[in-house]
Amino acid sequence: MKIHEYQAKALLKEAGVQVPRGVPIFDLDQVEGAVSELGAGTVVVKAQIHAGGRGKGGGVKVVNGLDEAKKIAGEILGMQLITHQTGPEGKEVKRLLIEEGMDIKKEYYFGIVVDRARECPVIMASTEGGMEIEQVAEETPEKIIKEFIDPALGLRPFQAMKIAYGLGFEGKAVRQATAMFMNLYKFFEGQDCSMVEINPLIETGDGRVLALDAKVDFDDNAFYRHKNVWTELRDLEEEEPLEIEASKYGLSYIKLDGNVGCMVNGAGLAMATLDIIKLSGVEPANFLDVGGSANTESVAQAFRIIFSDPNVKAVLVNIFGGIVRCDRIVNGLIEATKMVDVKVPLVVRLKGANAKEGLKILEESGIDATVTARGGLTDAAVKVVAAFK
């Protein structure tokens, strides 16, 4: 789960990490209050969306005085901000962070993620602050300091100090940087983050070390440990409405750009189904894994969600019954047809547990569906392409 920069900074501040003073605003009426609260001549207006590259996209501007702050805030709030992570349509800016301007002496990169191959958290730090770490890794990998962390012990002070010296901090800044790294790791672990990225982390002219930007991702699996806080932090406006709807029923749904709706059980089979649809020359409209604990109700909701996407011109149902038995899926389909009018062709492939029972119920239901011959996967794709064209 992603959160906004201003939310991440508030949490980090609580965790003892120095951040610039800032005020989040949701409306232009709040600009004046924010600027006067900060009491600074120079402020930074930062678009708050769940995507990186905001600066390059024109969503971050340094301004002088209230008038300019109002003008720029007016331009950014409500704009469609396009970055390399938003896709071509961009994302509407609905929140801003107004922050005090900083006297930046030096910029650094600092990030914590899980290294899947080594099976431990890893800190990556670099003197190339403000650049994408992927780009630094590609072009000048020698500039990245990596420190692997024992998951049982956590970050040790000597490791934090190694990073601080490695980045070239001097004098009293070393102690500040070390303390910041320790607090960042404590935060990463305590808040079940999958990523904490400070880019840039800065040293100011007067020798202070601060997190100028903050990107925090939480591990969704740890939701049960942070229910109250995470529920409050979640910004539903940053998410696809159909995906929010699907998550209420325990469905894993991702909206895509094509026209063939997909209803599948199991993430691997769902991905493979998208692959075969694409290989057949058409584009899938969605990824949908109905999940292992699906019941008639959630299956019916899954169908309703697929049918409610206006781009869907045909639907492929691909079920390999295991924990979720095929007859349950067909019963869910029958329930769904009571809720919505099915106007697009349906191709159904049922295999595995209770496939025969499922097909029998489907036939008796009178639902107009094409059933695949002997259950071949290729045949299913061919039939859905034919139905679509």
Next chain:
Amino acid sequence: MSILVNKDSKIVVQGITGSQGMYHAQQCVAYGTQVVAGVTPGKGGTKMDEIPVFNTVDEAVNATGVNVSLIFVPPPFAADAIMEAVDARIALIICITEGIPILDMLKVKAFMKGKNSRLIGPNCPGIITPDEAKIGIMPGFIHKAGSVGVISRSGTLTYEAVFQLTERGIGQSTCIGIGGDPIIGSKFIDLLALFEADPDTEAVVMIGEIGGSAEEEAAQFVSDHMTKPVIGFIAGQSAPPGRRMGHAGAIIEGGKGSAAEKMAAMTKAGIHVVKSPADIGKAVVEALGK
């Protein structure tokens, strides 16, 4: 023959009195698997069907001599359940549970270092050696005993591959779902080595997916150490970057972990890579020259 599990495997089910644990323990028994003990703290001394239930894994091991554990414990307690099984010296631990926090799994892996237990999963369908032992949640009837090993990060896609083999009269030595999480107990390379050493396995199907670099590591291993043919498929060729495709581990991050990269590495290593998931069975037939 087979790898990891066979008709002599003696199973303890951790979480046997929960609805999932109970149902699947019964299904495993119906397949002919020796489920000889269950564990649920607080329910020790009772029975599930005819299977004795213990409070701790340690008690179950001492009383029944089990050597394989099958875990259905809910996510908040699953990491601890795995560590309990490791502590009780269970040789093979299969964790079905989906949704364990990644930092908990990192602690589990650190705890397991230097100990002799092997973990399969979590977030996996389990292991089956057809006609001998089904230790997991897969539908047993689609399998057939034979000489092809199957390793996969997915559940239902594994069933799909197995079905394509059985349909063509090709049996399986052992089928293993290694799990869809970013941190798992056993990776492709661990199991490829076992299949290479198993005299009754003639070929191996490996089904990967986007995310991480386990398939690239496996490709290197195949190139260096495997003499048996390997047939591969990667799910998620059409997945958009930055999105988690159902599995916690299925995500293209920072441009890394894409299907194209994995397929290229596997092809280079001499693995028979198929583009379409419908061609897995056919490719095995061709690789075996039958």
